[in-house]
Amino acid sequence: MVVQKDVFWKAAIITAIVFILGVLLGYFMESSRIDNIREEYKTVEVEWADAKLQSTYFQILNPKFCDIAIKENLNFADRVYEEGLKIERYENANKLNNDNQLLYEKQRYALFKIEFWLNSIYLKDKCKANYTNVVYFYLDKPSLIEKPKQETISLILRDLKNKYGQQIMLIPIPLDLDIATVNVIKTTYNISIVPTILIGEKNKLEDTHTIEEIEQAIKNAM
Amino acid sequence: MEFITGLYLFVIIISIYLYSIFLLLLFKNRKELFNYNLSKENLPTVSILIPVYNEEKTIAGTINSVLNLDYPKDKIEIIVLNDGSTDNTERIARSFKEIKVITKPNSGKADSLNYGINIAKNEFIAAVDADCYHEKDALLKVINCFKEDPNIEAVTSAVRVKNQEKLLGKLQFIEYTLISWARKLLEFINSVYVTPGPLSVYRKSTLKKLGGFDKNNMTEDIELAWRILRNNHKIKMCLSAKVYTVVPEKFSKWWHQRLRWDIGGLQTFSKHKDTLGKTKYGMLGVWVAPFYLSSFILALLGFIVALYIIGGRIISKILLYFYSINTNSFTLEFKYLNLTPSIFTIFGLLLITIYLIYITFGLKMMDPGKIPTHRKFTLLVYMFFYLILYPLVFIQSLYLFFMNKTIKW
Numbered sequence: 142m143v144v145q146k147d148v149f150w151k152a153a154i155i156t157a158i159v160f161i162l163g164v165l166l167g168y169f170m171e172s173s174r175i176d177n178i179r180e181e182y183k184t185v186e187v188e189w190a191d192a193k194l195q196s197t198y199f200q201i202l203n204p205k206f207c208d209i210a211i212k213e214n215l216n217f218a219d220r221v222y223e224e225g226l227k228i229e230r231y232e233n234a235n236k237l238n239n240d241n242q243l244l245y246e247k248q249r250y251a252l253f254k255i256e257f258w259l260n261s262i263y264l265k266d267k268c269k270a271n272y273t274n275v276v277y278f279y280l281d282k283p284s285l286i287e288k289p290k291q292e293t294i295s296l297i298l299r300d301l302k303n304k305y306g307q308q309i310m311l312i313p314i315p316l317d318l319d320i321a322t323v324n325v326i327k328t329t330y331n332i333s334i335v336p337t338i339l340i341g342e343k344n345k346l347e348d349t350h351t352i353e354e355i356e357q358a359i360k361n362a363m
Numbered sequence: 364m365e366f367i368t369g370l371y372l373f374v375i376i377i378s379i380y381l382y383s384i385f386l387l388l389l390f391k392n393r394k395e396l397f398n399y400n401l402s403k404e405n406l407p408t409v410s411i412l413i414p415v416y417n418e419e420k421t422i423a424g425t426i427n428s429v430l431n432l433d434y435p436k437d438k439i440e441i442i443v444l445n446d447g448s449t450d451n452t453e454r455i456a457r458s459f460k461e462i463k464v465i466t467k468p469n470s471g472k473a474d475s476l477n478y479g480i481n482i483a484k485n486e487f488i489a490a491v492d493a494d495c496y497h498e499k500d501a502l503l504k505v506i507n508c509f510k511e512d513p514n515i516e517a518v519t520s521a522v523r524v525k526n527q528e529k530l531l532g533k534l535q536f537i538e539y540t541l542i543s544w545a546r547k548l549l550e551f552i553n554s555v556y557v558t559p560g561p562l563s564v565y566r567k568s569t570l571k572k573l574g575g576f577d578k579n580n581m582t583e584d585i586e587l588a589w590r591i592l593r594n595n596h597k598i599k600m601c602l603s604a605k606v607y608t609v610v611p612e613k614f615s616k617w618w619h620q621r622l623r624w625d626i627g628g629l630q631t632f633s634k635h636k637d638t639l640g641k642t643k644y645g646m647l648g649v650w651v652a653p654f655y656l657s658s659f660i661l662a663l664l665g666f667i668v669a670l671y672i673i674g675g676r677i678i679s680k681i682l683l684y685f686y687s688i689n690t691n692s693f694t695l696e697f698k699y700l701n702l703t704p705s706i707f708t709i710f711g712l713l714l715i716t717i718y719l720i721y722i723t724f725g726l727k728m729m730d731p732g733k734i735p736t737h738r739k740f741t742l743l744v745y746m747f748f749y750l751i752l753y754p755l756v757f758i759q760s761l762y763l764f765f766m767n768k769t770i771k772w
Contacts, residue, residue: 144553144646145391152383159379163713164372167706174703234703285675289682297692352692 174231178246181224189253192217196260207268214257214264215272215307221253225313247281248318255322258312262342273362274310275301276339278332281315287335290349294336297352301359308363368706371668375710377661381654382717388548389724396547396728399603400507401500406438409506409564410483411491414444414475418493419451421609425493426459433499434506440485444475452493472560473576473583480570488567490584492560494609496525504604505564516569516596517588519546519555520562521729525607531617533741534749535610537726544725547602553646555598556655557585561606569596580634582627589635592647602729618756625760632656659757666754672707718746 192213199210228250232243261274277298279291295313302311316323316335326332330339334347338355341362346355411429415422422443429441441462445453447469456464467478480488487509489502501520508518521543524536549555558565563584573590576583591598611617632655639656641648722742726734734742 145388145551148384148387148391148552149650151387152380155383155387156376156380159383159713160372160376163375163710164706167709170704170709171706230703234705234708285678286682289679289686292683293686293690293692296687297690300692349686349690351690 171235174235175243178224178228178231178243181227182246182249185220185224185250185253188220189217189256193260196264207264207270211264211268211270211272214261215310217257218261218310218312221250221257222311222313225250225254244318247315248320251315251318251320251323254312254314255320255326258310258314261310261312271363272308272310273341273359274312274339275359276342277311277313278316278327278335278337278339279313280317280335282317283335291336293349294338294355297355298338300352301356305359309359367668367671370664371672371707372710374661374664374668375714377657378714379717381657381661382714382721384552385545385548385721386717388551392548392551393728397603399504399601400510401503402507403435403503405510406435406503406506407487407509408438408485409434409440409487409489409502410479410485410567411439411441411489411502412444412476412479412483413442413491413493414446414472414479415448415452415456415493416446416469416472417448417450417452419448419455421494422452423455423458425491425495426456426462428496429491430459430461431499432497432502434502438485439502440483442479442483444479446470446472446475471578473578473580476583477575477578480567480575483567486567487564488570489562489564490558490560491562492608495522495561496607497562498605498607501562501604501606502564505562505601508599508601509564509566511599512597514597515599516591517558517563517565518599518601519558519564520604520606521547521600521602522559522561523605523607524610526609526612529612530741530744531612531614532610533738534745535617537722537738537741537745538749539608539610540729541722541725543600543602544729547600550598550600552650553592553597554651554654555600556588556592556651557582558588558591558598559584561608562604577634580627580630581623582631585627586631586634589631589647589651592651593635593638593644595645621752621756622760622763625757626764628655628659629760629764662754662757666751666758669751715746722746 195213196210228243228247235243258274258276261272264270265272265274275298277294279295280287283291298311298313302309314323314326316327316332330337330345332339332345336348338346338350338358340346340358344358344362346358413422413425413429418425426441426443432439443456443462443464445456445464445466447467453464453466456462465478465482467475476490487506489505491497505518505520509515522539523543524532524539526532527536546555546557565587569591570587573587573594575587577586577590580586588598611620632652635647635652638644638648639652723734726738726742
């Protein structure tokens with residue numbers, strides 16, 4: 142009965158190979174997702190510059206700029222919203238890369254959304270546009286209790302957006318990404334609870350509310 | 364990298380390493396796993412000890428099974444050690460004229476076996492539980508294993524499950540099959556760390572030299588095996604020698620049995636912790652003790668990781684549905700699930716695949732032929748529910764062990 146001790150080092154080599162391959166595959170997957178986000182950001186950046194330029198162009202040269210500008214704004218809104226969801230999904234699946242690797246992208250998207258919100262306010266005023274800005278304030282890193290609350294409100298707003306389409310301009314803004322403008326907005330609207338919904342820049346709904354209450358508040362603002 | 368990710372990867376590394384060892388041992392020794400010798404030449408004498416305590420339902424079956432063993436009758440003596448039974452066990456045992464029945468005050472299984480060792484006349488001692496049924500050639504196969512190496516001091520057998528009617532019995536069938544199989548693989552690195560009760564045979568001289576079974580240990584069969592290994596002796600496992608045992612069919616009894624096993628394991632580890640990492644104690648120091656310790660650590664860490672990841676998600680989803688119902692917006696849609704794969708997914712699937720390969724080989728080699736459909740279903744329950752109970756039992760065992768509480772046989 143010979144003791145086969147060689148299996149210990151052979152198993153160690155197999156483990157090292159399998160583990161390294163697994164980690165490399167994981168890194169590759171995560172890095173490609175981050176690269177993907179960064180590439181898409183570049184496209185969005187160009188699209189946003191284009192949309193802003195169109196607004197400027199129409200304001201200076203064409204007095205009937207409203208329809209096109211509103212349409213561009215809405216398209217951009219949808220695009221930024223989808224990108225935000227994708228970042229969130231990728232971030233949850235990224236385990237090996239630095240936790241803050243996507244922070245820069247998230248900050249830039251948050252700034253886009255604020256800029257876009259301000260543009261929406263401007264267009265609504267200038268063009269007497271028929272949409273309502275619904276700004277949804279949330280935390281990027283919520284606690285275990287806050288997270289399901291945020292998800293509930295997020296799903297309600299998504300459903301209402303699907304129902305009312307372009308009558309609603311849905312703008313989610315994270316409060317905890319250390320952005321000076323966001324801090325100013327927080328102070329201006331006295332936002333201390335998450336989630337908070339700001340409808341038509343006037344009506345503020347804090348914490349959770351029923352879908353009917355939120356829908357009624359939006360209808361009132363329309 | 365988050366702490367929980369590091370912990371997860373640590374659990375994964377250790378798990379892959381352990382499974383690699385088992386798979387390497389399997390592929391290297393697959394042709395020798397079921398080797399046996401049925402020679403009847405130069406057979407030694409054997410004393411079969413059957414400790415019993417209130418076993419009136421099973422004792423007759425066990426005695427009949429032992430009497431029917433294919434072994435020269437003049438070379439075996441059968442001793443039933445009645446450990447103060449209060450039921451009909453003694454009367455049933457005494458109805459068999461071919462055996463000796465010794466009745467003594469209740470003092471536990473280990474003490475009964477020690478008593479039996481002292482009165483046994485033969486060169487080898489076979490310890491047999493009172494609820495087991497042996498294949499006719501089991502003892503012959505086991506005894507012939509001793510001829511392979513004079514340093515083999517104990518040989519154990521493959522314990523299979525007799526009662527498989529209920530789900531718990533079916534689950535334990537898979538478990539016992541895999542345990543026997545794994546134990547055989549461990550033999551190739553001299554790491555058989557338990558000589559289970561249904562049928563294990565020892566050299567009497569070794570038992571005398573080592574002082575017999577430890578009556579203070581709740582799993583005296585594990586402790587004795589560790590002491591044999593500690594003295595640099597060998598233990599062999601005869602996979603083709605089959606013994607069928609009756610397993611608990613009620614969950615509460617199953618839980619109680621597992622508590623006893625785990626506490627006994629902890630007692631054994633505690634007694635032999637000085638061997639950890641020391642080469643002078645042979646494979647006990649360099650492999651068995653660390654393997655035992657790492658199994659428990661893995662079970663606990665795995666449980667913590669699973670609790671954090673899965674438990675966190677469950678709490679989050681419960682709260683989500685609670686808020687959804689409160690806001691009249693109850694939503695349960697597939698599109699809201701995050702299906703983006705992470706490193707957790709990669710290694711989780713890898714580990715499940717390795718484990719599936721391992722158990723499929725195990726089940727197929729132990730019972731050749733196609734795995735029946737009902738067993739495939741039981742296998743799923745075994746993998747995703749039954750194994751989860753291990754760390755839960757272990758947590759309670761840890762508590763009882765450190766609180767110095769014991770549980771009855």
